[in-house]
Amino acid sequence: MVIGKPLPRKDARLKVKGEAQYIYDLSFPDEHFLAVVRSPHAHARIKKIKIDNEKAKQLGATIGTAKEIPGKNIVHVILDDWPLLAENVVRHVGEPVAIVVAKNPKNAKKAISAVHVEYEKLPELFDPTEAKDHSSIHIYGDNNIVSYWQQRKGDINKGFEEADIIVEGEYRTPAQEHAYIETQGCIAVPLGHDEITVYGSMQCPFYVQRAVADILGYPWSKVTIIQTTTGGAFGGKEDQPNQLASLVALGAYLTRKPVKYILSREEDIENTSKRHPAIIRMKTGASKDGVLTAVQVEHLMNSGAYATLTPAVLYRGCLHAVGPYRCPNVDVQSYAIATNLVPFGAFRGFGSPQVLFACEEQMDRIAAELNIDPIEFRERNLIKQGDTASFGQIIDNSVGMLETLKQAKKKSDWENKWKPAPDFNYVMEESKRGNYKWSGIGISTIFYGVGLGSAGKQLSRTGSYVQLEPDGSVRFAVGTTEIGQGMITVLSQIVASELGINYSKVNMMPVDTSRVPDSGPTVASRATTFSGRSLQNACQQIRSLMFEIIAPHLESDSCNLQIEGNYIISTSSEKKILVEDAIEIMYQERGQVAKAGWDVAPPTDYDNEKGQGNPYAIYAWCSNIAEVEVDTQTGTVLIKNIWAAHDVGRAINPQTLKGQIEGGTLQGVGYGRYEEIIFTPEGGILSNNLGTYLVPTTKDTPNIQSIIVEDPWKSGPYGAKGIGEQPLMGIAPAITNAIYNAIGVRISEIPATPERVWQAIQDKLQEEPE
Amino acid sequence: MKIEIIVNGVVYREETSPDQRLLDFLRDDLGLKGTKKGCDQGECGACSVLLNGKVVNSCLILMAQVPERSEIETIESSDSLILSLQESFIENGAAQCGACTPGMIMASSALLREKPDANLNEIREGLSGVICRCTGYQKIFDAIKDTQRGLVQK
Numbered sequence: 001m002v003i004g005k006p007l008p009r010k011d012a013r014l015k016v017k018g019e020a021q022y023i024y025d026l027s028f029p030d031e032h033f034l035a036v037v038r039s040p041h042a043h044a045r046i047k048k049i050k051i052d053n054e055k056a057k058q059l060g061a062t063i064g065t066a067k068e069i070p071g072k073n074i075v076h077v078i079l080d081d082w083p084l085l086a087e088n089v090v091r092h093v094g095e096p097v098a099i100v101v102a103k104n105p106k107n108a109k110k111a112i113s114a115v116h117v118e119y120e121k122l123p124e125l126f127d128p129t130e131a132k133d134h135s136s137i138h139i140y141g142d143n144n145i146v147s148y149w150q151q152r153k154g155d156i157n158k159g160f161e162e163a164d165i166i167v168e169g170e171y172r173t174p175a176q177e178h179a180y181i182e183t184q185g186c187i188a189v190p191l192g193h194d195e196i197t198v199y200g201s202m203q204c205p206f207y208v209q210r211a212v213a214d215i216l217g218y219p220w221s222k223v224t225i226i227q228t229t230t231g232g233a234f235g236g237k238e239d240q241p242n243q244l245a246s247l248v249a250l251g252a253y254l255t256r257k258p259v260k261y262i263l264s265r266e267e268d269i270e271n272t273s274k275r276h277p278a279i280i281r282m283k284t285g286a287s288k289d290g291v292l293t294a295v296q297v298e299h300l301m302n303s304g305a306y307a308t309l310t311p312a313v314l315y316r317g318c319l320h321a322v323g324p325y326r327c328p329n330v331d332v333q334s335y336a337i338a339t340n341l342v343p344f345g346a347f348r349g350f351g352s353p354q355v356l357f358a359c360e361e362q363m364d365r366i367a368a369e370l371n372i373d374p375i376e377f378r379e380r381n382l383i384k385q386g387d388t389a390s391f392g393q394i395i396d397n398s399v400g401m402l403e404t405l406k407q408a409k410k411k412s413d414w415e416n417k418w419k420p421a422p423d424f425n426y427v428m429e430e431s432k433r434g435n436y437k438w439s440g441i442g443i444s445t446i447f448y449g450v451g452l453g454s455a456g457k458q459l460s461r462t463g464s465y466v467q468l469e470p471d472g473s474v475r476f477a478v479g480t481t482e483i484g485q486g487m488i489t490v491l492s493q494i495v496a497s498e499l500g501i502n503y504s505k506v507n508m509m510p511v512d513t514s515r516v517p518d519s520g521p522t523v524a525s526r527a528t529t530f531s532g533r534s535l536q537n538a539c540q541q542i543r544s545l546m547f548e549i550i551a552p553h554l555e556s557d558s559c560n561l562q563i564e565g566n567y568i569i570s571t572s573s574e575k576k577i578l579v580e581d582a583i584e585i586m587y588q589e590r591g592q593v594a595k596a597g598w599d600v601a602p603p604t605d606y607d608n609e610k611g612q613g614n615p616y617a618i619y620a621w622c623s624n625i626a627e628v629e630v631d632t633q634t635g636t637v638l639i640k641n642i643w644a645a646h647d648v649g650r651a652i653n654p655q656t657l658k659g660q661i662e663g664g665t666l667q668g669v670g671y672g673r674y675e676e677i678i679f680t681p682e683g684g685i686l687s688n689n690l691g692t693y694l695v696p697t698t699k700d701t702p703n704i705q706s707i708i709v710e711d712p713w714k715s716g717p718y719g720a721k722g723i724g725e726q727p728l729m730g731i732a733p734a735i736t737n738a739i740y741n742a743i744g745v746r747i748s749e750i751p752a753t754p755e756r757v758w759q760a761i762q763d764k765l766q767e768e769p770e
Numbered sequence: 771m772k773i774e775i776i777v778n779g780v781v782y783r784e785e786t787s788p789d790q791r792l793l794d795f796l797r798d799d800l801g802l803k804g805t806k807k808g809c810d811q812g813e814c815g816a817c818s819v820l821l822n823g824k825v826v827n828s829c830l831i832l833m834a835q836v837p838e839r840s841e842i843e844t845i846e847s848s849d850s851l852i853l854s855l856q857e858s859f860i861e862n863g864a865a866q867c868g869a870c871t872p873g874m875i876m877a878s879s880a881l882l883r884e885k886p887d888a889n890l891n892e893i894r895e896g897l898s899g900v901i902c903r904c905t906g907y908q909k910i911f912d913a914i915k916d917t918q919r920g921l922v923q924k
């Protein structure tokens with residue numbers, strides 16, 4: 001059985017040998033280079049654009065502004081508010097105003113100065129609280145509200161009346177940069193006057209296809225997008241390549257040359273999307289025996305200057321705000337507000353890490369006030385099979401929540417390690433005596449709605465293509481992408497298992513929009529699950545073709561044939577044949593040897609008026625336990641161990657799965673402890689390189705113990721339900737809860753940098769004089 | 771300027787300019803594109819190569835700083851330690867997106883040459899100049915420990 005085995009990754013050899021070709025490794029004959037003229041202002045009116053033609057000519061540069069766009073000047077994502085090149089107003093620092101194309105990168109950069117843009121500065125807004133319903137400064141619509149979602153259940157006032165204890169808090173989370181090691185880039189290659197191919201580092205080639213077709217006004221069938229080996233994405237290459245590919249496509253259209261644009265690290269950090277910063281106010285009520293009675297959330301997400309993916313990100317944030325708990329009375333109000341910062345977008349977890357941080361802090365605070373072990377408190381409230389979630393959905397299958405908690409508790413030795421947080425005054429007194437180092441342990445329990453859910457339902461279909469080759473090998477294609485997560489490997493295992501062909505003989509074709517129909521994006525941990533289902537559909541059709549031809553050879557009826565290992569076996573005649581030999585016969589008899597597969601995700605629905613529905617088809621569950629050591633003198637937090645237990649339905653490849661857990665967990669450590677984009681007062685980005693934007697190194701990584709729980713999803717391929725995002729989502733609160741457990745101080749803003757922890761200690765000293 | 775250097779055991783006599791970066795010399799002039807990059811500023815370590823046995827960020831080294839007849843090793847090398855690290859990275863699933871992998875393997879080879887029995891703390895120290903955003907480093911540590919044990923045959 002090939003399913004469940006830690007088979008080596010299909011793409012590993014190319015990568016370890018340095019032979020994988022990333023976008024910056026590719027070049028085309030006579031390729032030209034693109035540079036972008038960007039706005040230096042956060043908010044300004046463009047009064048005039050003057051081109052110094054003499055200078056442009058000297059540098060051999062072609063210049064394009066909004067006027068030169070042959071199609072629509074809109075980069076389509078969700079709300080169609082994002083221009084490719086600003087026409088009248090610029091709304092964030094770095095917004096593209098013009099492109100410049102020249103024979104070499106140096107000349108392209110120099111030619112930027114041939115474009116003179118005259119601006120008139122406008123008042124700017126960076127704080128979403130201030131921007132919401134602003135009377136005069138309008139960045140989006142007439143109230144700057146880009147998106148609104150809500151959850152409502154029961155009677156919130158009654159819920160608080162019934163509570164014996166109410167905890168209120170305000171939480172803040174930062175903009176987080178993806179910091180994929182390969183920066184973004186694209187190359188557009190024109191073919192004749194109305195056809196184009198774009199190569200690039202990306203997650204969602206079909207998004208890019210539409211964006212480029214719209215910008216150039218070409219038919220979609222003449223726009224082909226080819227994904228190159230992608231050096232990390234994490235959501236950062238979801239919508240951004242729409243813009244970058246459109247820029248190079250415009251350059252190629254204007255010059256009729258292949259046009260390349262590879263972002264420098266600074267350009268990438270300054271101008272591409274990041275995780276939305278958020279402010280979350282949360283009020284939670286519980287009975288004295290630790291049962292939730294009410295949860296109220298006011299949730300404000302900073303959308304930045306354009307909507308891009310914000311409505312979808314906010315949807316997920318809103319629906320994850322109550323956490324994996326039963327609660328009879330719920331009121332979640334989620335708003336995304338436009339400001340004059342770079343547009344924020346998708347990042348692993350997609351709006352949920354922000355609210356889950358708040359939610360898990362609140363849960364921990366209630367447990368502490370009620371003097372209950374935080375695990376026990378969670379156990380009393382966690383969703384079990386058959387329970388109704390806060391948004392009204394009955395959760396009826398694949399609910400491994402409690403099992404993840406049990407395993408994490410056991411493996412971490414929680415029973416022996418956890419004791420209530422020490423009294424803060426005691427900690428301070430001991431610190432004065434020189435005992436600065438304090439150990440603590442903390443927990444978070446979270447859930448994740450797998451797939452696009454109801455907000456992205458129209459995109460939730462996947463195509464595939466499977467073709468048998470005369471030598472008994474097989475090639476397949478899908479429309480979702482390998483971005484480092486291991487999709488090629490896992491899908492190859494599925495095809496190998498479905499057709500009885502050796503894993504080594506199954507190969508995936510590069511992702512190219514001309515191979516399969518629009519299969520939606522590679523996001524929301526959906527690639528394995530939904531391309532997997534589509535491939536199962538294709539393979540099932542191929543099996544029928546195969547059985548029909550082979551049946552007479554096995555003196556059997558085709559309905560009595562099945563695949564076992566590498567054989568086709570007849571249950572009636574008990575004869576068998578190697579699949580490889582069967583394929584040869586298929587070719588000899590001129591049988592059809594290829595099929596397209598199709599899958600439509602199971603139904604979802606959500607009624608935002610009522611704040612209730614069935615927002616996702618299935619949920620994944622996770623418990624994280626973190627062990628830390630806090631230095632009260634410096635505020636430094638050392639994260640020693642993390643136990644991350646995940647219910648993934650089924651581990652198709654435990655090795656790549658653990659790789660996802662470990663990598664996501666460390667990004668969560670970054671989010672909770674280190675990473676924060678610092679903006680300048682003018683709305684630019686100060687921390688614009690990897691020397692000032694710090695991501696965890698080998699020295700910062702804790703020991704990460706990944707624990708796999710398998711509670712199969714009845715509709716998933718072999719029971720699988722995805723793993724991409726969950727590992728990051730609950731790490732920050734596990735860390736801050738462990739900090740509390742160590743020194744008795746709550747951290748309500750992440751990352752928990754030494755400065756912030758130290759400040760929290762000082763604030764608490766102020767508030768509780770000895 | 772003309773320079774004679776030995777890359778992966780092969781002697782090259784090439785025309786270069788003193789301000790060309792070693793990274794570009796390797797990738798563009800010699801066509802050795804296995805050396806990757808992620809920042810061009812000495813911060814990510816993706817461009818790590820060995821210059822006379824020491825691991826350096828090739829994006830920070832100018833050709834003027836490369837002594838005549840220097841020995842350079844890159845991910846394209848067929849050195850046995852590098853080969854066994856590569857196998858071990860495959861076996862352990864230590865490469866995900868792969869953008870850091872050549873640099874990580876070069877830094878690992880320098881570390882193991884200097885300290886074949888490096889313990890986990892020394893490994894953490896030795897690799898801290900190469901950022902990996904995908905793996906959480908655990909499988910990279912495993913791959914190095916496996917190489918140390920000589921468990922994986924090339």
Ligand code: FES
Pocket residue numbers: 806807808809810811812813814815816817818827828829830
């Ligand atoms: S590219 Fe040289 S250190 Fe990043």
Ligand code: FES
Pocket residue numbers: 181231232484864865866867868869870871901902903904905
């Ligand atoms: S494998 Fe992606 S950065 Fe290391």
